[in-house]
Amino acid sequence: MEDHLQNLYEVLSKVEGYVYPNEIELNWSILIVLYPYITGLVAGAFILASLERIFKIKVLKPTYGIALLTAFSFMLVATMPLVSHLGKPLRAYEIMITPHSSSAMAIFGFVYLWYLMVVLFLEIWFDYRRDMVIWGNESKGVKRFLYKLLSLWTTDISPKAVALDDRIGYIVTVIGIPSAFLLHGYVGFIFGSIKANPWWSTVLMPVIFLFSAMVSGIALVMLIYIVLTKVRKQLIDMECLDTIAKYLFYILVIDFALEGLDQIHRIYVAEESFEALHKLVFGKLFYTLFIYQGLLGTVVPLLTLGTLQFYKPKASIRKIIYIILPVLVLMGIFFMRWNVVIGGQLFSKSFYGYTTFKTGLIGMEGYLMAATWLIIPFLILSFLLWLLPPWNKIETSHE
Amino acid sequence: MPQHIKRLISVFAIFIVLFLVMRQVLKPSSFGKLGHFRADAIYENTLKPMHYTIADSCTKCHKSVRAEKDKGFHKRLKCEVCHGPGLKHSLFAEQFKGKELPDSLKLYKPGERKDCGVCHQKNAARIKIQFDTINTTMVHQIDLAEHNPPDLKANEPANCIDCHNPHQP
Secondary structure (H helix, E strand, C coil): CHHHHHHHHHHHCCCEECCCHHHCCCCCCHHHHHHHHHHHHHHHHHHHHHHHHCCCCHHHHHHHHHHHHHHHHHHHHCCHHHHHHHCCHHHCCHHHHCCCCCCCCCCHHHHHHHHHHHHHHHHHHHHHHHHHHHHHHHCCHHHHHHHHHHCCCCCCCCHHHHHHHHHHHHHHHHHHHHHHHHHHHHHHHHHHCCCCCCCCCCCCHHHHHHHHHHHHHHHHHHHHHHHHHHHCCCCCCHHHHHHHHHHHHHHHHHHHHHHHHHHHHHHHHCCCCHHHHHHHHHCCCHHHHHHHHHHHHHHHHHHHHHHHHHCCCCHHHHHHHHHHHHHHHHHHHHHHHHHHHCHHHHECCCCCEECCCCCCCCCCCCHHHHHHHHHHHHHHHHHHHHHCCHHHCCCCCCC | CCHHHHHHHHHHHHHHHHHHHHHHHHCCCCECCCCCCECHHHHHHHCCCCCCCCHHHHHCCCHHHHHHHCCCHHHHCCHHHHHCCCHHHHHHHHHHCCCCCCHHHCCCCCCCHHHHHHHHECCCCCCCCCCCCCCCCCCCCECCCCCCCCECCCCECCCHHHCCECCEC
């Protein structure tokens, strides 16, 4: 029986103050941080693509295809952190085949399938069909077969058919915008509806998640665009980058205002949980919240982008800024997810104690596993860019 | 309808039919029996080994201890809080009446300062109130470093149970 107590002493060394027994270990680890992060990138990238298509912001044209393929690559991997977190890969499909409207978790099957199959898949398919037919006729071997398969062995590329594709693609994008909002609002909803947790339980949560998603998605596409153009040894379209930066700035302002509003509201109403959260924020979350998310991930990009709106340094300097800023923003949004997911589990619901989050480098829930799920979407994206290069497409005006 | 739209609709139709077939084939057999979940999950949980028992099974043999405990501050604590999981002990210890218990059936006998300290070590996060009634739900907080510290020179451990009866502290 000594072992039993020895174990207890070890466990208690992770704890400060008073916590309930089921709060000592964090059940939602770094992989659950990744899940909203990746779905956020999907929603954000899609919304950037729809800016070009629906709102007819023509300068963004060079990023349209990249944004769509980025959204698709990340969407394919979005569920994987959850699957590896749950540790029952053979049962992973069950959530997809047994969706139910009574629970935010169980409705996942509907939301995911709708967004992946109906929105992203269809939009990309209609956008690329004509090009796939042409490329299929021009290429050989496996690539030819892939194009034929993906275009479903269709051959009709008459102007009428292409116009129809364009029309349907437009309708899909129109449906896609609320769907992207739904997808990421839904992820925020899961957290916001956990009423037992005062760090999560706020109706603003879906909206905050949504805007932070847009911020991260736009930053990611901006970065990918710059890197791709460099790799392809092409000229970077500065007007396009300036416009993306402008939208990034607008949405960052909204995101910052919403998160600020959430915090001010917390401070003003100062519910019974306030003292515990105050200690959490200035203690265990100090670096991740104030330094990484707040200062480096929000304030610095906000000030820089704000300055760029009325003072434009020469292109070479702007280019460097446009490489550094997305990295900062992407890091900031990652830590935003971290602060929500991990932060919400660090304090006891008794409000009298805190626990510690430790995770290893290896193992099913380790940092390497998390890094793997962040790298795989880029591999998928590289494959998709090889197969469906947006820059080789025949110009369509999307009118 | 153009050819490619027809093909696309067929692909979606195939996908939906496949999905429905998959749903029929892959859905766990006990799914939906008791609600929107796999009913066997409950059964599988019952197969996990049990470690703890109920307080009454201790009272069966240890009546006097229970009577003593019921008069003191510890009356709300289950025996297993201090003595560890006791299901095996409660089921098989009676067979060894009058004989030495095998180690696997022995329960933990806490008696050192650290044992009582698990609950009673002073902790700023625990609510401090006056301890005057036996019905209080709060835990008495003791600074183990100051309260009757062990005399290290004389090598005397000064355990809590030297002065306090743990069953009726």
